[in-house]
Amino acid sequence: MSCDFRELAVPGIQGLHPYLPGKPVEELERELGISNIVKLASNENPRGPGASVTRAVSASVAGLSRYPDSNGFELKQALETELGVESSRITLGNGSNDVLDLLGRTFIQPGDEVIYSEYSFVVYALVTQALAAKAVVTPAKNWGHDLDAMADAITDRTRMIFIANPNNPTGTWLTDSELQTFLAKVPAHVVVVLDEAYTEYVALDDFPNGLLLQAQYPNLVVTRTFSKAYGLAALRVGFAVANEAITDLLNRIRQPFNVNSIALSAAVAALSDQEYLKRSVQLNTAGMAQLECGLAALELEWIPSAGNFLTVDMKQDAAEYYQALLHQGVIVRPVANYGMPNHLRISIGLPEENQRCLDALAKVLSA
Known part of the structure; x- marks a missing residue:
């Protein structure tokens, strides 16, 4: 005897698609066998806890x-x-x-x-x-x-x-x-x-x-x-x-x-620990400027942001760029599920992480 349990679910749940989080570092390590990965996908504070x-x-x-x-x-x-x-x-x-x-x-x-x-x-x-x-x-x-x-x-x-x-x-x-x-x-x-x-x-x-x-x-x-x-x-x-x-x-x-x-x-x-918060905000402000400068040099456009991330217009389907960046060990966030298939959201990281992302972007754009 079998049962279609989806039919038993309440109507709102039946057609629901689960939340898609940013790809974890561990998952990318398993998939591609690479290390030294930079995750700029989930708008986290890159400093670690105070x-x-x-x-x-x-x-x-x-x-x-x-x-x-x-x-x-x-x-x-x-x-x-x-x-x-x-x-x-x-x-x-x-x-x-x-x-x-x-x-x-x-x-x-x-x-x-x-x-x-x-x-x-x-x-x-x-x-x-x-x-x-x-x-x-x-x-x-x-x-x-x-x-x-x-x-x-x-x-x-x-x-x-x-x-x-x-x-x-x-x-x-x-x-x-x-x-x-x-x-x-x-x-x-x-x-x-x-x-x-x-x-x-x-x-x-x-x-x-x-x-x-x-x-x-x-x-x-x-x-x-x-x-x-x-x-x-x-x-x-x-x-x-x-x-x-x-x-x-x-x-x-x-x-x-x-x-x-x-x-x-x-x-x-x-x-x-308000000093931790203050320094985190300062790091974000500097990182935002670093990314904006680098993106401008790559002739990429972005949506002005008041958060700790930038959403970048790749001018075409961004999925290919997302996958290429993964192979460079850089995780960003595709936002096609938001109705923005041409954009990638990039979280602000540590200075060296931001630069790693910009270098990887330059490489995949020139490929």
């Missing part, structure tokens, strides 16, 4: 037989001190993807409409489809969010709007004035999720801090992560900041112990 984080992780090992603090009291207190938000408005997650999923499961029902932009983070689409909601994808403007189009797309069936600032995978950004003008148009019952995963890297005039807008817009939820500038991608720590009513709802369905003890301790240590 010394305070390493010490905190080591100290946490002794407690591995005990469950973590499910409420994350110490991390919430540290976030309250650093960000100036009440701990009662914080929801911790296993990475910010976790809280994005929590938000969807809390507010989105089958048939509801969810608005997000073309070329925006693929998890928004995954959350929407998994919940059998209707995706309303607004056309991008200069590779970024067209807030006027998003406002015009709101109907009485709209339940959630996802906005990334800066946006991944394009690096585009919205100004404070643009965002506030948009938020003023959104009905109070529509939850706006502002994904600020890369906000620590931004040093631009008129760039919004979503946390400062929440007093005026109680339907605004801000998500952030420790995976990027804070260098904790492997430990998976993210959080949402929202009004207390939304936070209460999120914590009703949040899985117990969703952030492990080592991750909690590491995040507290990372928050306390």
Whole structure:
């Protein structure tokens, strides 16, 4: 007797394609038998963890037989001190993807409409489809969010709007004035999720801090992560900041112990090491300039970015270039699954990693 278990799955899951992460170094080593690989595919902090984080992780090992603090009291207190938000408005997650999923499961029902932009983070689409909601994808403007189009797309069936600032995978950004003008148009019952995963890297005039807008817009939820500038991608720590009513709802369905003890301790240590964060941002700024200079010398164009990556226009199907770079021991990110088949996203690495990527690009372009 056999059974088609796919037919038993809920409708939103049946047609879902899983998230495609950047290729791991170990996988490329197995496939091609090469070493000394440079990974510039997943927008990670290339510096490795700070010394305070390493010490905190080591100290946490002794407690591995005990469950973590499910409420994350110490991390919430540290976030309250650093960000100036009440701990009662914080929801911790296993990475910010976790809280994005929590938000969807809390507010989105089958048939509801969810608005997000073309070329925006693929998890928004995954959350929407998994919940059998209707995706309303607004056309991008200069590779970024067209807030006027998003406002015009709101109907009485709209339940959630996802906005990334800066946006991944394009690096585009919205100004404070643009965002506030948009938020003023959104009905109070529509939850706006502002994904600020890369906000620590931004040093631009008129760039919004979503946390400062929440007093005026109680339907605004801000998500952030420790995976990027804070260098904790492997430990998976993210959080949402929202009004207390939304936070209460999120914590009703949040899985117990969703952030492990080592991750909690590491995040507290990372928050306390502002010098590490400062140097990481400085390294990113210098690396961005290095890549831009090198790409210009190669006569390649890119989308201006406020994140820790550049998305480069290869002027033709980028898959061939991606594969050629793999054979040079350089992993970047193809973004055809975002509807950008001619582009490659390149994360900012250490100076020598950036140069290795530029040298490999020069070689494959001349082949």
